[in-house]
Structures are given as C-alpha cells and as structure tokens.
Amino acid sequence: xxxxxxxxxxxxxxxFHLITDEVLRELPELRDFxxxxxxxxxxxxxxxxxxxxNADPTVRLDFERYFNRAVPEDEPYYxxxxxxxxxLPAHIKSSLLGSSLNIPINNGHPALGTWQGIxxxxxxxxxxxxxxxVTVQGE
Numbered sequence: 001x002x003x004x005x006x007x008x009x010x011x012x013x014x015x016f017h018l019i020t021d022e023v024l025r026e027l028p029e030l031r032d033f034x035x036x037x038x039x040x041x042x043x044x045x046x047x048x049x050x051x052x053x054n055a056d057p058t059v060r061l062d063f064e065r066y067f068n069r070a071v072p073e074d075e076p077y078y079x080x081x082x083x084x085x086x087x088l089p090a091h092i093k094s095s096l097l098g099s100s101l102n103i104p105i106n107n108g109h110p111a112l113g114t115w116q117g118i119x120x121x122x123x124x125x126x127x128x129x130x131x132x133x134v135t136v137q138g139e
Contacts, residue, residue, distance in 0.1 A: 004133065006131055007134060012122050016063045017120045020054065030105065036136055038110060041133045046124050048095075054117025105136060
C-alpha cells in the first residue's frame with residue numbers, strides 16, 4: 001500500500017523547530033500501516049529536515065547557534081546574495097543537514113526513539129510557510 005501527501009507547515013522564525021506532532025496530525029491514514037517506511041521530503045533549498053532531541057528545547061537553540069557559527073553570513077567570498085545576507089548560508093546549511101528523512105513505521109506509528117523528533121530547520125530570517133511531501137510504503 002502507498003500513501004503520499006503534501007503538507008504545508010506553519011511559518012516559523014529562523015531556527016530549529018520540532019514538527020513531529022504537526023506532521024502526524026496530517027497523516028491519520030498512518031494507522032492503517034502495520035509495517036513500512038515513511039519518507040519526509042522538504043520542497044525547499046533554504047530549509048532542511050533532521051531527526052534529533054524532542055524533549056529539551058535548548059538542543060534546538062544550540063543547533064541554531066552552532067550552524068550560525070559554522071556557516072556565517074556576510075562572507076566576502078559569497079557571490080549568491082540575491083535575497084539577502086542569510087540567502088547563501090541557508091542553502092549551505094540545508095545541504096549539510098539534508099532534505100529528507102526515512103523513518104520506519106511500526107503498528108501505525110513512526111518507530112522513533114524515546115527522545116527523537118522531526119525538526120524543521122528554518123535557515124532564513126523570513127522563510128514563510130514550508131511544504132513537505134510525505135510518502136509511506138508498507139502494509
């Protein structure tokens with residue numbers, strides 16, 4: 001059995017945001033899958049997805065601080081700055097973290113670890129609403 005849905009996420013400020021519950025609310029059909037794989041793919045090049053800590057919000061704050069140091073804005077060698085100082089750094093951060101996640105499905109639920117959650121990594125100051133495509137294959 002296959003399921004594919006496009007989900008529009010609420011706009012969020014720059015930073016790392018836990019979106020697990022928002023994604024799962026849009027997938028009531030997931031309960032029909034006993035076993036399978038769920039691919040979550042973001043349709044943008046200046047935001048990304050990752051899987052990490054779902055309990056302590058300071059982890060998400062530290063992620064943002066780390067990536068801002070690792071990929072600073074306003075470097076003199078950047079050529080692509082058409083949409084502002086955060087433009088190229090957002091693309092680099094997105095490539096480092098990735099645009100998709102694969103999560104096993106077990107008895108109608110994502111088989112996430114106790115402390116794991118899906119993050120939307122918003123790398124733009126004003127990224128707006130983001131879209132993801134979720135594809136589930138299983139039985």
